[in-house]
Amino acid sequence: GAVVSQHPSRVICKSGTSVKIECRSLDFQATTMFWYRQFPKKSLMLMATSNEGSKATYEQGVEKDKFLINHASLTLSTLTVTSAHPEDSSFYICSASGSASGLLETQYFGPGTRLLVL
Amino acid sequence: QKEVEQDPGPLSVPEGAIVSLNCTYSNSAFQYFMWYRQYSRKGPELLMYTYSSGNKEDGRFTAQVDKSSKYISLFIRDSQPSDSATYLCAIGTSGTYKYIFGTGTRLKVLA
Numbered sequence: 275g276a277v278v279s280q281h282p283s284r285v286i287c288k289s290g291t292s293v294k295i296e297c298r299s300l301d302f303q304a305t306t307m308f309w310y311r312q313f314p315k316k317s318l319m320l321m322a323t324s325n326e327g328s329k330a331t332y333e334q335g336v337e338k339d340k341f342l343i344n345h346a347s348l349t350l351s352t353l354t355v356t357s358a359h360p361e362d363s364s365f366y367i368c369s370a371s372g373s374a375s376g377l378l379e380t381q382y383f384g385p386g387t388r389l390l391v392l
Numbered sequence: 393q394k395e396v397e398q399d400p401g402p403l404s405v406p407e408g409a410i411v412s413l414n415c416t417y418s419n420s421a422f423q424y425f426m427w428y429r430q431y432s433r434k435g436p437e438l439l440m441y442t443y444s445s446g447n448k449e450d451g452r453f454t455a456q457v458d459k460s461s462k463y464i465s466l467f468i469r470d471s472q473p474s475d476s477a478t479y480l481c482a483i484g485t486s487g488t489y490k491y492i493f494g495t496g497t498r499l500k501v502l503a
């Protein structure tokens with residue numbers, strides 16, 4: 275139980291294009307989803323928190339118009355990196371939390387998406 | 393002072409050694425304590441979850457929480473090369489899933 279998937283696992287795009295990353299909770303309903311960014315050999319940097327049906331809450335310093343987050347259902351959240359530039363290249367990881375029988379109320383992480391902007 | 397402090401390592405140990413990983417935190421309001429393991433280029437995987445002082449054991453892993461000292465530990469017995477990864481501590485409070493993560497400790501178990 276508590277499986278979170280991300281798609282794509284890796285994406286390479288040209289500068290100026292937009293990239294959408296999907297995060298799905300496969301076997302539970304995620305009331306809250308989180309998006310993180312991680313640089314090589316660094317810890318997780320929380321970008322935003324989203325609750326199903328609500329606007330995302332962004333951390334200080336994260337551009338809302340740059341990183342669009344949509345949490346349209348209890349199993350799906352998307353992160354769109356708009357007009358991506360090389361400095362947006364990073365490892366993006368989502369996590370999901372929810373309550374269900376036998377499920378610990380904690381964050382379960384997806385496998386991550388590696389974005390490379392040329 | 394950071395809310396959570398964790399030695400980044402790297403920590404190298406021989407196979408079979410007992411590994412001790414630690415975090416300290418500053419806010420006594422924190423109630424939930426987690427340890428995640430992250431392999432290179434992968435998402436973190438939940439290892440241990442506890443919300444009380446004392447020890448919790450799961451196979452070769454033991455999580456220890458000392459709320460009076462604001463100190464949490466993860467012990468790995470009979471360490472294996474497959475345990476080589478980055479270990480992240482995370483702490484949280486009741487009513488929110490938003491956690492504070494440590495910087496992670498890189499562990500290398502040598503065969």
